[in-house]
Amino acid sequence: MMKKQIDTALKLRRWVTIGHHIPGRVRLKYKLGVLAHLAAFNRTDIEQALQDFPAFKQYKINNATGSLLIEYDANIVQPSLIDALFAESDQDAEQACYALAACLER
Template sequence: MTRLEQLRALTRHLTIAHHIPGRVRFKLKLGALASQELGQLSQVGQLKQMIETMPGIRDLRVNPAALSCVVEYDPAKIPPPLWESLLGAEECEQVTQALDRIEHHYQTFARG
């Protein structure tokens, strides 16, 4: 499975509920709780730590009861339109570059 296919498998469960530059709120669709893709994310705390330490991310707040999360970010480092492109798993250079940065950060984070 390619990275874009993996991204599509995960992002099909998310919607952007609200977005202003510097702050985006995601909602998890109710049916996602039974999905195989999200069921594999057993290390939610570790995933949250990894995302919080990504360059450009200022804060990540998860509200399990509301099935939502808020990401506060630096719009100078993460262009606001990139969120929609990532959520749509668009085949474009910006998404490919963002996935490269995310993968590099993940590899660095995993090594500790």
């Protein structure tokens, strides 16, 4: 099951860049093309999935600026994994995604 979510995250990451990142808080800038991909997902299901992970404190979508602000517990999720997830290297991003999944499953 987790493999499917990881594959989806890796596909969606090409539509997203880090606007700024400090440990515990990351602003992701997204391109409008991602909205077409996200339309297939039920927002309630996404929100419920995020609530299931204690590492996620809160998030806020700002459609006016095309950004998503995520606050997370930097004691659970290593900030370097967030940076690696959005690295240019697909291999680095895939490794980071699996490492993030392992952190979140604890």
